[in-house]
Amino acid sequence: DTGVSQNPRHKITKRGQNVTFRCDPISEHNRLYWYRQTLGQGPEFLTYFQNEAQLEKSRLLSDRFSAERPKGSFSTLEIQRTEQGDSAMYLCASSLGGDSTDTQYFGPGTRLTVL
Amino acid sequence: GNSVTQMEGPVTLSEEAFLTINCTYTATGYPSLFWYVQYPGEGLQLLLKATKADDKGSNKGFEATYRKETTSFHLEKGSVQVSDSAVYFCALSRSLTGANNLFFGTGTRLTVIP
Secondary structure, rough: OOOOEEEEEEEEEOOOOEEEEEEOOOOOOEEEEEEEEOOOOEEEEEEEEEEEEOOOEEEOOOOOOEEEOOOOOOOEEEEEOOOOHHEEEEEEEEEOOOOOOOOOOOOEEEEEEEE | OOOOEEEOOOEEEEEOOEEEOOEEEEOOOEEEEEEEEEEEOOOOEEEEEEOOOEEEEEEEEEEEEOOOOOOOOOOOEEEOOOOHHHHEEEEOOOOOOOOOOEEEEEEEEEEEEE
């Protein structure tokens, strides 16, 4: 399978704990995106990478969130001191890059539950 | 700013019925428009897209036409099947900073009954 993969698929944690999610994009894709989706809503953009450079961050991405893509391949999203409001599905997408016609391919997501 | 307004669901149809899911958008300039579908237990999949005015995207019997004059991108299918039951998301991509991040609607859940 050469699609976007995400691990873990589910994560349950207690408030105040740190969590880290991993995304492996499609291998030749230069761009990688993180989105967050809460119940009954569409995904909301968090941040994106062009190769290893993080080029844009949404205002939704508080100081407790950090994302990396160290070698321009896989990416990690870490949430420190989790809060109940962080409970959501975290989606990763990748694309070849280019203009707004560029198509993003999504992974299955990591569902986070903060107790 | 950029936003997408999508027909609220849920929508329940009988098999072979005609489907329309309305989507309108607000954006500066000329965005690209997308429909994504999320089947139960699966991730978001691109269903179709259109990148300029009057373009028609189509896939799996679904169609949507990019209407600049009405800022709309309504999804249609002539005869739905039970296997079309899913959540459908309308989205736009507008690159001002090069990010091309997607702006999604809230999704419309479709249930097709035999």
